Each structure stands twice: as C-alpha cells, then as structure tokens.
Amino acid sequence: MTRPPLFAIGILSACVLAYEVLLTRLFSIALWHHFAYMIISAAMLGYGASGTALTLLKGRLVRRFGAAYVGAAAAMAVLMPSAFLLAQQVPFNPLELLWDPSQPFRLLAVYLLLMLPFFFGGLGVGLVFALSGKQASRIYAFDILGAGVGSLGVIGVMFVVPPPRILALLTALAFLAAAVAVVELRMRQKWLAVLFSCFAVLAAAAVPPLPVGLSPYKDLSQMLNVFGARVVEERSSPLGQVTVVENLRVPLRYAPGMSLNATVEPPPQLGVFVDGNGPSALTRFDGRLAPLEYLDQLTSALPYALLERPRVLVLGAGAGSDVLQALYCGSASIEAVELDRNVIGLVRGRFRDYAGSLYHLPGVTVHEAEARGFVNAGRKRYDLIQVALLDSFGTASAGLYGLSESYLYSVEAFQACLKRLAPGGVLAVTRWLSLPPRDALKLFATAVSALEKSGVPDPADRLVMIRGWKTVTLLVKNGAFSAGEISAIREFCRSRSFDPVWFPGMEAEEANRCNQLARPYFFEGAVALLGPSRRAFIDSYKFYIEPATDDRPYFFRFFKWRAAGELFALREQGGMPLLDWSYPLLVATLLQALLASALLILLPLGLSRCRKTLPGAPVALYFLSIGFAFIFVEIAFIQKFTLFLAHPLYALAVTLCAFLVFAGLGGWLAGRSQAAGKVPLAILAMAALALLYLAILPPLFSALIHWSDAAKIVLSVLLVAPLAMCMGVPFPTGMSRLAHGREEAIPWAWAINGFASVVGAVLATLLAVHLGFAAVVFLAVLIYAAAAVAERKFP
Structure with missing residues (x-):
C-alpha cells in the first residue's frame, strides 16, 4: 500500500x-x-x-x-x-x-x-x-x-x-x-x-x-426514593449534570450540623445535585431575614460572632446557603464564587423568584470562577473568607473523595487565602465531622503548616476549631485572637451545645462536654499537632493526616497500609467503612x-x-x-x-x-x-x-x-x-x-x-x-x- x-x-x-x-x-x-x-x-x-x-x-x-x-x-x-x-x-x-x-x-x-x-x-x-x-x-x-x-x-x-x-x-x-x-x-x-x-x-x-443508570447508593437516588420527590429541572455541562429535586409532601430541610438546641427550622428548600451528589440547598427566600434564623445555629456561623459587618468572600457558593447566612448575619458586602454556570443560572434565572433574587441583591456579587484561581488572581482584601461545605456527608463518609485532587485544601491554598485577609480577618473552613477524627485533624494540620510557612512563629494563637454533632469549623485569623473574641467563642459554643476543639489558652476540661466521646480525641489531636511531637503524632496516627500540598493535592486521602489490616479485621464490628x-x-x-x-x-x-x-x-x-x-x-x-x-x-x-x-x-x-x-x-x-x-x-x-x-x-x-x-x-x-x-x-x-x-x-x-x-x-x-x-x- x-x-x-x-x-x-x-x-x-x-x-x-x-x-x-x-x-x-x-x-x-x-x-x-x-x-x-x-x-x-x-x-x-x-x-x-x-x-x-x-x-x-x-x-x-x-x-x-x-x-x-x-x-x-x-x-x-x-x-x-x-x-x-x-x-x-x-x-x-x-x-x-x-x-x-x-x-x-x-x-x-x-x-x-x-x-x-x-x-x-x-x-x-x-x-x-x-x-x-x-x-x-x-x-x-x-x-x-x-x-x-x-x-x-x-x-x-x-x-x-x-x-x-x-x-x-x-x-x-x-x-x-x-x-x-x-x-x-x-x-x-x-x-x-x-x-x-x-x-x-x-x-x-x-x-x-x-x-x-444512576447508582442506587448516590445521594440523588436516595432522595428520589422519598415519597413525593420529583425532578423539576436538569441541566448538563462538562462540569456536571445539575439536577433540582422538589418534594412538596416531605420538604427538604437541609442545615448541616445544626445545633440540637435550635428551636427553628429551615424554610422550604429544593435539593440541588451535581452528578447525583449532594444536595446543596436552594432555600425559599422572600426578602425577610427572620426565617433564616436557623443559619445562626450552624458551626459555620462562628466567625460572624466575632466580626461586625464583615466584607465576605464565599468560596463554593453553590445554590446560595452561605450567601444567605452572610446576609442574615449582617455582612457589609458579599462576593460569591461558583464554578458551575448552570448552578448560577438556576439561582439567577429559573428559580429567581423562589430564591428571592438572591444573586441580584444589592451588595451581593457573584463570580463564575474556580475558587483557588479567584483567590490567587485577585488583590482585594476581605474580613472573612468562607469556604463552603462543598460535598455531601454520604460521599465524604464513604471515602468517595480519596483520590480527588483538591487545590482548595492544600497548604499553598491556605497561604493564598491568608494573603487575601484584611488585618484581623478570618479564614473559615467547615467540614463534616468523621469518627475517628480524620478530616478535622488533617484540616488543622494544614492550617498549622500554612501559618508556619507564612512566617508565623506561634500558630496556636491564630487558630480556633469547634465541633457540633456532625460538622467542624476551623478559623484561621490574620492576627492573634483577643481575650474578648475567646469569650465570644465560649459563649457561642455554650448557647448552641457545640464543643470547642481548640482556642488559645484552652484547658483540657473545656473539651468534650456536649457531644461526648470516650476521650477528647479532637482536643488531644490539636494539642499534638501544635506541639513538638507533631511529626511523631502524624506518623503514628492510624489515618493519613499529612497536610496536602499542591504537589500532592489529595486532601481526602486518609488510607494507611499499616492500619488496613486492623480495620479489615474489624469489618464485622463496623470497621470496613473506615477504609476509604x-x-x-x-x-x-x-x-x-x-x-x-x-x-x-x-x-x-x-x-x-x-x-x-x-x-x-x-x-x-x-x-x-x-x-x-x-x-x-x-x-x-x-x-x-x-x-x-x-x-x-x-x-x-x-x-x-x-x-x-x-x-x-x-x-x-x-x-x-x-x-x-x-x-x-x-x-x-x-x-x-x-x-x-x-x-x-x-x-x-x-x-x-x-x-x-x-x-x-x-x-x-x-x-x-x-x-x-x-x-x-x-x-x-x-x-x-x-x-x-x-x-x-x-x-x-x-x-x-x-x-x-x-x-x-x-x-x-x-x-x-x-x-x-x-x-x-x-x-x-x-x-x-x-x-x-x-x-x-x-x-
């Protein structure tokens, strides 16, 4: 030929x-x-x-x-x-x-x-x-x-x-x-x-x-199994297939980790799923702030107890729950960053009336961008950078993200966010609580490493972490926490039955009071990560909690070969879900x-x-x-x-x-x-x-x-x-x-x-x-x- x-x-x-x-x-x-x-x-x-x-x-x-x-x-x-x-x-x-x-x-x-x-x-x-x-x-x-x-x-x-x-x-x-x-x-x-x-x-x-065929174990499949659930909108792009689910018979009430002391419930909500994972909540909003009181009962509301009329940047805004929280807590201005234009389009277009024109309100600016890229590219300073709870509890707890690269939870990402904080500003990150502790300790270790690499001699003075029954929230401050702020943190936790994991000057007896564990594992982990034995603690811990970096951006990897045999041996006592x-x-x-x-x-x-x-x-x-x-x-x-x-x-x-x-x-x-x-x-x-x-x-x-x-x-x-x-x-x-x-x-x-x-x-x-x-x-x-x-x- x-x-x-x-x-x-x-x-x-x-x-x-x-x-x-x-x-x-x-x-x-x-x-x-x-x-x-x-x-x-x-x-x-x-x-x-x-x-x-x-x-x-x-x-x-x-x-x-x-x-x-x-x-x-x-x-x-x-x-x-x-x-x-x-x-x-x-x-x-x-x-x-x-x-x-x-x-x-x-x-x-x-x-x-x-x-x-x-x-x-x-x-x-x-x-x-x-x-x-x-x-x-x-x-x-x-x-x-x-x-x-x-x-x-x-x-x-x-x-x-x-x-x-x-x-x-x-x-x-x-x-x-x-x-x-x-x-x-x-x-x-x-x-x-x-x-x-x-x-x-x-x-x-x-x-x-x-x-x-959607896996029956995906969040969307589970949601559609609830009597009365129906798909009301579906859109697709290379970033994902966005599905909106409504249920008039059993309305969605999505408030991750809300305080058990709360006496209010969320307004009606729609579930927003991406590739069957979620949900994030699209909350009905008519312009009145009073129905949003439940948002003050979440661990993610902690920074608003310390800041007055902050300029807020929300990373991973999704359908707008964190934007609503910033509105309710009296923020001076809100900038929201969301990658998927279809999600933004749903809030701005198809469900604009349902969402109360949330993304068109004065003082609210929405950017279609990737969160890390937006942080790296800008020069503006903020009083609060809020990293939204981006994934669902089901996918996080099942170890579904173990091989996911994330440039939002790396040491370099934290450093980039810290550079965008105004003096006294706070970076707030909320994650699901997993037991035994994994995400929370890795998050804390990442913050410690980022502060040290940014030239901070004593990271302990700039870190706060609290936990509820299902979520943890970490605060990293551009400056040391004051005595008044620590008093406000204590009161915030007391009134909502949240447990402090770490704040400057915290004593061991202040940990593990409300959502009690056999031992104050979270506090002990935070103390070890701040002390001279950090390296030995990370190496000996049964889960991989080494801080993620841009070269190894696998924040959700917790698997260790040395612990695999032990966890596998406990498979009949519930050990298998601990293996990502x-x-x-x-x-x-x-x-x-x-x-x-x-x-x-x-x-x-x-x-x-x-x-x-x-x-x-x-x-x-x-x-x-x-x-x-x-x-x-x-x-x-x-x-x-x-x-x-x-x-x-x-x-x-x-x-x-x-x-x-x-x-x-x-x-x-x-x-x-x-x-x-x-x-x-x-x-x-x-x-x-x-x-x-x-x-x-x-x-x-x-x-x-x-x-x-x-x-x-x-x-x-x-x-x-x-x-x-x-x-x-x-x-x-x-x-x-x-x-x-x-x-x-x-x-x-x-x-x-x-x-x-x-x-x-x-x-x-x-x-x-x-x-x-x-x-x-x-x-x-x-x-x-x-x-x-x-x-x-x-x-």
Missing part, C-alpha cells in the same frame, strides 16, 4: 479520544469520577491487545486490509454504545468492593467490556502502522492530531449536548471514518461508502440518548490492569510461533519505556496546569490537546529529518525541559495567575509545545527503524507500548498519591533515559 488512509486515521483517532473523555463523564454520572484512570487504562488495554492480534493475524489481515480496516471502524461504531449499555448491566458496586468477593470479578467484567471499542479502534490504527511502517511519522501525526482534536472537541460539544446524546454522535463519527476509508483506499465496493454514510446520518439523527474504598479500588484496578494485560497482550505473544522471529530485549525495553514515560509526563503536567488555568475543564482540554497535537507535530518533523541520534537528542531536550518546568512553573504561575483565561491558555500551549514535540519523536522513530529491518515486529512493538500505557495510566496516579507529581516527572525522565540506552542497541 503506497498511501495510508490518513484522514480516516485522524477521524478514527478523534473518535477514540472523544469516547474516552465521554466515558469519564458518563461514569461520573452513573458512579463516581474516580473511574477516569480506569477508563484510560481500558483504552490502552484495547490498543495493546490490538497489537497482539495484529502480531498473530497479520498475514490474514494484510491480504484483506481494506475490509479489515473498514470492519474495525464499523465494529467500534457499534460497540461504543453497546459495550457501555452492557457494562451498566453488570451489578458492580464499588462500595462493596472490600467485603463482597464477587465485586473484583464484576469490576474486571466492566473493564473488559469498556476495552472492546478501543480494541477495534487500535486495530484500525495499528493495522495501518503495520502495513505502512516506513510512513510511520505521517501516520503518527494524523493519529495524534486527530486524538487532540477529539479530546478538545468533545468537551466543547458537552456545553450544548448532554453526554448520553453525544454517544450517538460518536457512533456516527466512527461510521464516517469507515466511509472515508473506503474512499481513501479506493476500494472496489464504492457502495460501502454510501452505506456507512447513511449509517452515520441515521445514528446522528435517529438514535435516542442512551440511558445512564477509592484507594483500594485504585490498587484493584492496577492489579486487574496487570492481569488483563498479561493475558491479552503478553501471554498470546509468548505462546505464539512468531516469538522466535521477534527482536530482543532492547526493542521491548524501548517501547515499554516510552509507553510508561509518555503517560507519566502527560498525567503529571495536566495536574500542574490545572492550578494555573484555574478551571479544571480548561486544564484537561487545553493540556491534553496540546500534548497530543504537538507530539504529533514532533513525530512528523522527526520523520522528515535524516539526522542521526534524533531520539537521544529529543529525550535529552525533554528531560531538560521537564526538570526546568518543575523549578520555574510554580513561581511563574503565581506571578501570572491574574492574566485573562485566553492569555493563560495561550501561554499554557506555548509551554507544553516544546515538551510535547520532544516526546513525540521516540515512538514513530522506533517504528520507522523497525520498518526498515524488522517490519514483522511493528504490531509486537505496538502491543508492548500499549501494555506500558495500560499499567502506566493507573500506576502514575498511585505514585502521585504517595510521592507527588514532581516525583512522577523525575521517574519519567529516568525511564526516558533507559529508552535512549535501549535505542542504541536496536538491531
């Missing part, structure tokens, strides 16, 4: 990446977003297994190349919706993973089903590489460029089309790839192009949105990725006759290394740019697209160059850039965080471009070298590279949790160096 079907390759690759991104959204709705790394791994498993199939069946597929390629594209079109529907029929419940022995097998079944569309997508792309290896640079360029366009394009489509409907559009796109291939390959059966084009139109126009399930799920996914890769990629290669004709260890090491290293760098830098771009959607779309597009460009340029030593030079340049970026990106981002979104996107692309171009050189160059001497080994190399990507997608996340993203980049540099050494020993 003289000319490969380049445009068909680009369309098919765009479809593969778009489907991969879409699956993460669909599983966020159906289950939880932690399945993103499993989706990436399943995609790479499909690609790797396709390489094994090509190695074993190359002779047959070569003779029928046109039919094989078109059939692979058509199979992917059919399998994208059908595999997703079948995966939903598997009764997999991640919450039972640790005690139901059948759940790991169900997880494996889901994993293998999700792999199938990617297998046929990879089969089509790999087949072209196998037959046109000498044009590997051009093929790689169209492959990666298409993937970049697909990853960015699908996110743009999500703004106007709900995710279940996009699945039908991607089916149409895959059929279009088959039709274009018929034309490009000049197949005799011209009618196939017309047939597949008709299938594409039919799929786009006539296929209904596929149902997405998301971390074991990550480990289970890594194990199943290794198992599935070995069975579907390595074992067939090892048992086949073709193993005798394949290149030796250096070639295997080369493609294995560049597979691991590429995905390590990609995942690490996507996270690095998340903080700078402030908007997680922009970070994923821009960074992933830039990596793929410029890697494709680098591969194309490498193919046009006849210079010797391209791979070592590219790896050396990549290593220098990666290590340089680790040093300069934090201060650079801090200095330029105030730029406009458009300017930051352009800068991000410019920063990623040289790094990605260097990373795009090794793979097509290696393929080209095989094509000139060992062409039969190309599918085998494709499979080995796929195996590395399968395992690397999960392993990178696991390493980032334990070591941080900087360590993942260092490891990637070392692995690339191993690839450079292996490349010198190519046959």
